[in-house]
Amino acid sequence: MPTEPTISAIAHVIQLSVAPVFLLSGIAAILGVMAARLARVVDRARAIEEEVMAKPLPPGPLHEELAALSRRAQIISLAIGLCTTTALLISAVIAVLFLSAMFSFESSAVVASLFVAAMLTLIAALILLLREILFATAGLRFGPR
Template identity: 60%
Template sequence: MPSALDQTMTPESPITTIAHVIQLSVAPVFLLTGIGAMLGVMTSRLARIVDRARVLEGPKTNDSTSQEKAAEELVRLSRRARLISASIGLCTLTALLVSAVIAILFLGAFLTFDAAVLVAMLFVAAMLAFIVALLFFLREVFIAISGLRFGYR
Protein backbone atom coordinates (compact mmCIF):
# COMPACT_ATOMS: atom_id res chain seq x y z
CA MET A 1 0.00 0.00 0.00
CA PRO A 2 1.49 3.38 -0.99
CA SER A 3 2.18 5.76 1.83
CA ALA A 4 0.83 9.29 2.03
CA LEU A 5 4.32 10.60 1.14
CA ASP A 6 4.40 8.57 -2.09
CA GLN A 7 1.01 9.92 -3.14
CA THR A 8 2.04 13.57 -2.70
CA MET A 9 5.29 13.22 -4.65
CA THR A 10 4.71 13.54 -8.37
CA PRO A 11 7.43 12.96 -10.91
CA GLU A 12 8.95 16.09 -12.38
CA SER A 13 7.46 17.12 -15.66
CA PRO A 14 9.80 17.79 -18.59
CA ILE A 15 9.11 21.51 -18.39
CA THR A 16 10.04 21.53 -14.70
CA THR A 17 13.28 19.73 -15.50
CA ILE A 18 14.11 22.23 -18.25
CA ALA A 19 13.30 25.17 -15.98
CA HIS A 20 15.60 23.75 -13.30
CA VAL A 21 18.45 23.26 -15.78
CA ILE A 22 17.98 26.82 -17.06
CA GLN A 23 18.22 28.07 -13.48
CA LEU A 24 21.46 26.14 -13.03
CA SER A 25 22.92 27.50 -16.26
CA VAL A 26 22.21 31.19 -15.59
CA ALA A 27 25.40 31.74 -13.57
CA PRO A 28 27.66 30.17 -16.22
CA VAL A 29 25.96 32.30 -18.88
CA PHE A 30 26.77 35.45 -16.91
CA LEU A 31 30.31 34.16 -16.54
CA LEU A 32 30.49 33.87 -20.34
CA THR A 33 29.47 37.52 -20.59
CA GLY A 34 32.33 38.54 -18.30
CA ILE A 35 34.80 36.38 -20.22
CA GLY A 36 33.61 37.98 -23.45
CA ALA A 37 34.25 41.43 -22.00
CA MET A 38 37.75 40.37 -20.93
CA LEU A 39 38.43 39.03 -24.43
CA GLY A 40 37.39 42.39 -25.85
CA VAL A 41 39.81 44.23 -23.59
CA MET A 42 42.64 41.82 -24.34
CA THR A 43 42.20 41.89 -28.11
CA SER A 44 42.15 45.68 -27.96
CA ARG A 45 45.45 45.66 -26.06
CA LEU A 46 46.94 43.23 -28.56
CA ALA A 47 45.87 45.48 -31.44
CA ARG A 48 47.57 48.46 -29.80
CA ILE A 49 50.76 46.44 -29.27
CA VAL A 50 50.77 45.44 -32.93
CA ASP A 51 50.13 49.03 -34.05
CA ARG A 52 52.99 50.34 -31.92
CA ALA A 53 55.35 47.64 -33.19
CA ARG A 54 54.49 48.59 -36.78
CA VAL A 55 55.34 52.22 -36.06
CA LEU A 56 58.68 51.25 -34.53
CA GLU A 57 59.51 48.91 -37.39
CA GLY A 58 58.71 51.63 -39.92
CA PRO A 59 61.30 53.83 -41.63
CA LYS A 60 64.54 53.85 -39.66
CA THR A 61 66.44 56.94 -38.68
CA ASN A 62 70.21 57.27 -38.72
CA ASP A 63 70.25 58.12 -35.02
CA SER A 64 71.78 55.10 -33.23
CA THR A 65 70.28 56.13 -29.87
CA SER A 66 66.78 56.16 -31.36
CA GLN A 67 67.37 52.80 -32.98
CA GLU A 68 68.55 51.30 -29.67
CA LYS A 69 65.49 52.64 -27.84
CA ALA A 70 63.22 51.31 -30.60
CA ALA A 71 64.91 47.89 -30.40
CA GLU A 72 64.43 47.79 -26.61
CA GLU A 73 60.79 48.75 -26.96
CA LEU A 74 60.25 46.13 -29.66
CA VAL A 75 61.60 43.45 -27.31
CA ARG A 76 59.18 44.62 -24.62
CA LEU A 77 56.30 44.73 -27.11
CA SER A 78 57.11 41.21 -28.27
CA ARG A 79 56.99 39.97 -24.68
CA ARG A 80 53.70 41.76 -24.08
CA ALA A 81 52.22 40.33 -27.27
CA ARG A 82 53.16 36.78 -26.25
CA LEU A 83 51.62 37.24 -22.79
CA ILE A 84 48.40 38.79 -24.05
CA SER A 85 48.08 36.15 -26.79
CA ALA A 86 48.42 33.39 -24.20
CA SER A 87 45.87 35.17 -22.04
CA ILE A 88 43.45 35.41 -24.99
CA GLY A 89 43.92 31.70 -25.66
CA LEU A 90 43.25 30.79 -22.04
CA CYS A 91 40.16 33.01 -21.88
CA THR A 92 38.88 31.35 -25.04
CA LEU A 93 39.52 27.95 -23.46
CA THR A 94 37.64 29.14 -20.37
CA ALA A 95 34.65 30.15 -22.50
CA LEU A 96 34.68 26.78 -24.25
CA LEU A 97 34.81 24.90 -20.94
CA VAL A 98 31.97 26.97 -19.47
CA SER A 99 29.94 26.36 -22.63
CA ALA A 100 30.60 22.64 -22.22
CA VAL A 101 29.35 22.87 -18.63
CA ILE A 102 26.07 24.37 -19.85
CA ALA A 103 25.70 21.76 -22.60
CA ILE A 104 26.39 18.89 -20.20
CA LEU A 105 23.85 20.26 -17.71
CA PHE A 106 21.20 20.01 -20.43
CA LEU A 107 22.40 16.64 -21.72
CA GLY A 108 22.41 15.24 -18.19
CA ALA A 109 18.84 16.38 -17.67
CA PHE A 110 17.55 15.02 -20.98
CA LEU A 111 19.50 11.78 -21.06
CA THR A 112 19.03 11.32 -17.30
CA PHE A 113 22.58 10.64 -16.25
CA ASP A 114 24.44 12.07 -13.28
CA ALA A 115 26.63 14.81 -14.71
CA ALA A 116 27.69 16.27 -11.37
CA VAL A 117 31.30 15.05 -11.39
CA LEU A 118 31.86 15.97 -15.04
CA VAL A 119 30.30 19.41 -14.59
CA ALA A 120 32.38 20.04 -11.47
CA MET A 121 35.61 18.98 -13.19
CA LEU A 122 34.93 21.13 -16.25
CA PHE A 123 34.03 24.13 -14.11
CA VAL A 124 37.19 23.78 -12.00
CA ALA A 125 39.26 23.48 -15.20
CA ALA A 126 37.56 26.61 -16.55
CA MET A 127 38.33 28.55 -13.37
CA LEU A 128 41.97 27.42 -13.39
CA ALA A 129 42.34 28.50 -17.03
CA PHE A 130 40.74 31.85 -16.20
CA ILE A 131 43.04 32.38 -13.21
CA VAL A 132 46.12 31.74 -15.34
CA ALA A 133 44.73 34.01 -18.08
CA LEU A 134 44.26 36.82 -15.56
CA LEU A 135 47.78 36.31 -14.20
CA PHE A 136 49.22 36.59 -17.75
CA PHE A 137 47.08 39.67 -18.32
CA LEU A 138 48.31 41.23 -15.08
CA ARG A 139 51.92 40.50 -16.03
CA GLU A 140 51.39 42.14 -19.42
CA VAL A 141 49.99 45.24 -17.71
CA PHE A 142 53.00 45.40 -15.38
CA ILE A 143 55.37 45.18 -18.34
CA ALA A 144 53.44 47.93 -20.13
CA ILE A 145 53.61 50.19 -17.08
CA SER A 146 57.31 49.53 -16.55
CA GLY A 147 58.00 50.79 -20.05
CA LEU A 148 56.34 54.15 -19.52
CA ARG A 149 58.56 57.19 -19.47
CA PHE A 150 56.64 60.36 -18.79
CA GLY A 151 58.30 63.60 -19.73
CA TYR A 152 61.32 62.09 -21.50
CA ARG A 153 62.06 62.90 -25.11
Protein backbone atom coordinates in the same frame (compact mmCIF):
# COMPACT_ATOMS: atom_id res chain seq x y z
CA MET B 1 15.51 3.22 -21.84
CA PRO B 2 15.91 6.89 -20.93
CA THR B 3 12.84 8.74 -19.81
CA GLU B 4 11.53 11.80 -21.63
CA PRO B 5 12.72 14.97 -19.85
CA THR B 6 9.90 16.96 -18.30
CA ILE B 7 9.37 20.65 -18.82
CA SER B 8 10.16 21.23 -15.14
CA ALA B 9 13.47 19.36 -15.48
CA ILE B 10 14.43 21.46 -18.50
CA ALA B 11 13.32 24.64 -16.71
CA HIS B 12 15.53 23.66 -13.78
CA VAL B 13 18.52 23.18 -16.12
CA ILE B 14 17.85 26.59 -17.65
CA GLN B 15 17.90 28.08 -14.15
CA LEU B 16 21.22 26.32 -13.44
CA SER B 17 22.62 27.62 -16.72
CA VAL B 18 21.92 31.28 -16.01
CA ALA B 19 25.04 31.82 -13.86
CA PRO B 20 27.42 30.25 -16.41
CA VAL B 21 25.83 32.34 -19.16
CA PHE B 22 26.48 35.52 -17.15
CA LEU B 23 30.02 34.29 -16.61
CA LEU B 24 30.37 33.96 -20.40
CA SER B 25 29.32 37.61 -20.73
CA GLY B 26 32.03 38.66 -18.29
CA ILE B 27 34.61 36.56 -20.11
CA ALA B 28 33.57 38.20 -23.39
CA ALA B 29 34.19 41.62 -21.83
CA ILE B 30 37.63 40.54 -20.60
CA LEU B 31 38.42 39.16 -24.07
CA GLY B 32 37.48 42.54 -25.52
CA VAL B 33 39.93 44.28 -23.21
CA MET B 34 42.68 41.80 -24.05
CA ALA B 35 42.06 42.08 -27.79
CA ALA B 36 42.21 45.89 -27.54
CA ARG B 37 45.53 45.69 -25.68
CA LEU B 38 46.92 43.33 -28.32
CA ALA B 39 45.73 45.64 -31.10
CA ARG B 40 47.52 48.61 -29.50
CA VAL B 41 50.73 46.57 -29.16
CA VAL B 42 50.53 45.49 -32.80
CA ASP B 43 49.83 49.06 -33.98
CA ARG B 44 52.80 50.41 -32.03
CA ALA B 45 55.09 47.64 -33.29
CA ARG B 46 54.08 48.35 -36.89
CA ALA B 47 54.78 52.06 -36.43
CA ILE B 48 58.23 51.34 -35.00
CA GLU B 49 59.01 48.82 -37.76
CA GLU B 50 58.12 51.43 -40.39
CA GLU B 51 60.43 53.91 -38.68
CA VAL B 52 63.26 51.37 -38.52
CA MET B 53 62.76 50.39 -42.18
CA ALA B 54 62.72 54.04 -43.31
CA LYS B 55 66.13 54.72 -41.81
CA PRO B 56 67.96 51.62 -40.65
CA LEU B 57 69.68 52.27 -37.36
CA PRO B 58 72.08 50.19 -35.32
CA PRO B 59 70.43 48.30 -32.47
CA GLY B 60 69.21 50.79 -29.92
CA PRO B 61 66.10 52.02 -28.13
CA LEU B 62 63.73 51.29 -31.02
CA HIS B 63 64.95 47.71 -31.28
CA GLU B 64 64.59 47.32 -27.51
CA GLU B 65 61.05 48.64 -27.68
CA LEU B 66 60.24 46.21 -30.50
CA ALA B 67 61.54 43.33 -28.36
CA ALA B 68 59.44 44.50 -25.42
CA LEU B 69 56.36 44.81 -27.64
CA SER B 70 56.97 41.32 -28.99
CA ARG B 71 57.08 39.95 -25.44
CA ARG B 72 53.90 41.82 -24.52
CA ALA B 73 52.15 40.44 -27.60
CA GLN B 74 53.17 36.89 -26.65
CA ILE B 75 51.90 37.32 -23.09
CA ILE B 76 48.56 38.83 -24.09
CA SER B 77 48.08 36.25 -26.86
CA LEU B 78 48.51 33.47 -24.33
CA ALA B 79 46.05 35.23 -22.00
CA ILE B 80 43.53 35.44 -24.86
CA GLY B 81 43.99 31.73 -25.55
CA LEU B 82 43.40 30.86 -21.91
CA CYS B 83 40.37 33.14 -21.70
CA THR B 84 38.92 31.54 -24.82
CA THR B 85 39.55 28.11 -23.30
CA THR B 86 37.64 29.29 -20.23
CA ALA B 87 34.68 30.26 -22.41
CA LEU B 88 34.78 26.86 -24.12
CA LEU B 89 34.85 25.06 -20.77
CA ILE B 90 31.90 27.10 -19.45
CA SER B 91 30.02 26.32 -22.67
CA ALA B 92 30.77 22.63 -22.08
CA VAL B 93 29.34 22.95 -18.56
CA ILE B 94 26.10 24.29 -20.02
CA ALA B 95 25.99 21.55 -22.67
CA VAL B 96 26.56 18.80 -20.08
CA LEU B 97 23.81 20.23 -17.89
CA PHE B 98 21.35 20.04 -20.76
CA LEU B 99 22.51 16.59 -21.87
CA SER B 100 22.16 15.23 -18.35
CA ALA B 101 18.59 16.56 -18.19
CA MET B 102 17.69 15.09 -21.57
CA PHE B 103 19.28 11.67 -21.04
CA SER B 104 18.91 11.44 -17.24
CA PHE B 105 22.47 10.72 -16.16
CA GLU B 106 24.46 11.94 -13.18
CA SER B 107 26.71 14.77 -14.32
CA SER B 108 27.76 16.49 -11.12
CA ALA B 109 31.37 15.21 -11.23
CA VAL B 110 31.78 16.20 -14.89
CA VAL B 111 30.18 19.62 -14.36
CA ALA B 112 32.29 20.28 -11.26
CA SER B 113 35.48 19.21 -13.05
CA LEU B 114 34.75 21.39 -16.08
CA PHE B 115 33.90 24.35 -13.87
CA VAL B 116 37.08 24.00 -11.79
CA ALA B 117 39.12 23.73 -14.99
CA ALA B 118 37.39 26.86 -16.32
CA MET B 119 38.19 28.79 -13.15
CA LEU B 120 41.83 27.69 -13.26
CA THR B 121 42.21 28.82 -16.87
CA LEU B 122 40.47 32.11 -16.05
CA ILE B 123 42.83 32.68 -13.10
CA ALA B 124 45.83 31.96 -15.33
CA ALA B 125 44.50 34.34 -18.02
CA LEU B 126 43.98 37.12 -15.49
CA ILE B 127 47.45 36.60 -14.05
CA LEU B 128 48.91 36.90 -17.55
CA LEU B 129 46.84 40.04 -18.18
CA LEU B 130 48.21 41.54 -14.97
CA ARG B 131 51.73 40.49 -15.97
CA GLU B 132 51.36 42.18 -19.35
CA ILE B 133 50.02 45.36 -17.73
CA LEU B 134 52.91 45.44 -15.25
CA PHE B 135 55.38 44.80 -18.08
CA ALA B 136 53.84 47.65 -20.10
CA THR B 137 53.90 50.11 -17.22
CA ALA B 138 57.44 49.19 -16.19
CA GLY B 139 58.72 50.66 -19.42
CA LEU B 140 56.91 53.98 -19.08
CA ARG B 141 59.01 57.10 -18.91
CA PHE B 142 57.47 60.48 -18.11
CA GLY B 143 59.14 63.83 -18.42
CA PRO B 144 62.28 64.75 -20.33
CA ARG B 145 64.52 61.94 -21.53
